[in-house]
Amino acid sequence: MSGIRSSIAAIALAWVSALAFAQGSAGDPLAVGRQMLAEDNPGELWIDKGKQLFYAKRGPNSVSLEQCDFGMGPGKLEGAAAQLPRHFPDTGKVQDLESRLLTCMVRLQGFKREDLIKRAISPGGSSGSDVEALALYITSRSNGMKVNVSLSHQQEYDTYKAGEYLFFRRSGQTDFGCVQCHGEANKRIRLQDLIHMTDKKGAQEVASTWPAYRGAHYVVRTMQWRLADCFWQMRLPDMAYGSDLSVALTMYLNTQGNGAVIKVPGFKR
């Protein structure tokens, strides 16, 4: 199975590279390839896997995730991811999709939080982690719906402001801030376009396309992974999975992206 998946992905990637060469410096040489990939996204395979995991009786308590409340009531997934992060009275915290998922896997299923965190981000080329598949399945139940993050609870507003502060703050030995790479149009590192996130359209792309199939890793990746990877690029200390800091950044980005129509899995190079 994973052999087939890798081959599909390898062919697709080769295609993008070929197109990039063929088109040389044309306006956006990768756009055609991206479109083709989006139409035949290997990440779709993880949706089924996530669905099976969601309804399977798992963990020390041998229960499914059907009683997990992502903000719309236990087990109600339609549109739930579109409104995340949000404040949850039962934890007293603002949570994004992945930190909420951890809460349910610990409280309902009895998994150990440390174990889940250790495995949440899978090695490249593997068949992916449970958390990655679940995050994709749950988000896919909001496909076609608009991102609609609310700041009406005080903690939601405070989390948003913290995320905004973090996005603009320069830190660490390289003195990098997110805004330096993502605060202007038409920036690139090597061949990679850097999404302009202080622009509504760029923020909307971010808020509506994760979890995404990551071509270079042959695996579905989540927002927590993406943020952790940018932390690494900035040479900051490792970002703790599901930390308040990561939720704050997601709160900032998703709120900026309000109104975007969700379409996951996205496809990233």
Ligand code: HEC
């Ligand atoms: C040194 C430059 C750099 C810095 C600083 C940086 N990033 Fe990134 N970011 C990247 C690159 C490179 C990519 C991936 C582009 C690609 O693969 O096409 C990326 C991608 C992303 C994406 C995914 C965009 C998409 O495709 O949807 C998000 C979200 C993101 N960064 C958030 C952040 C945040 C938040 C910070 C600050 C904590 C940050 N980045 C700091 C370089 C940077």
